[in-house]
Amino acid sequence: MKYFKFLIMLCFVGMFYSCGSDDDICESGEGTSRMKVAFKTAASDGKETTLDSLSVAVDYGSGKVDLGWQKKIDSRLIPLRVDDSPYTDIYFKTSTKGKESKVRIKYTTQAIYVSPGCGAKKTYDNLSSELITPDPVQSLENGQNQILNEDKTNLYLIF
Template structure:
């Protein structure tokens, strides 16, 4: 019985000291930020889009479909994290409808965050170009850099 108590105490102490710190998980916004895209009408007034389909070209040879959102006034979209200075975004309002292509250009800066998060990229000197104007009629830049996901960086005019 004496050895059993010692074994249980050793297991308890082992579990107590084996708990990791907070840097194992990257949940507090320390990762690479996404671009916030908001929507406006022709008058420049912010609007809510009833349905929006978004796809992104990450350079893998296939365009990644990010799915449909409904009744949103903004959308967060992850950009490329390789060394290519732009990301192509595709927007459409109907599943079988025409799509608009927007190219977002930038320069990146890398910073080490923690062992759990790894390296964080920040985007600076943002530019935008409407390549295929179908659903989206015009694009306007908001904030010129992406350091967090709180501010709007790109406005799409429908």
């Protein structure tokens, strides 16, 4: 009977160690990538610049979602819509009482299976941008036209 209790206790301890799995959580960065936006000056040199402050809001289909303010920013990663919509509207402000620019990002999406824990991730191809409301953003410059990872800049905002 003494050995039987020891065997049952050993089985319970073994079950606790075997419950976790690497596929439970998508933690290796294989999720849907975000769009990288950088900033340039309106001067003819077109050099990348750092903004004093920037507020970003995104319309994910149920109204604007404020992504917050950042100070001394040279680029920003912005998540796009993951539903079947062919575009995402993004709003930019440089001051709390200032005007807000609206930029529409159009794309085609494709779902790629990653793993049982992560499921599928979206890739965005054929990115194009349109400046709907031009103040404070003066114009746009396209970067890489597909989002595979977050390394390359996809859009430049010219202030």
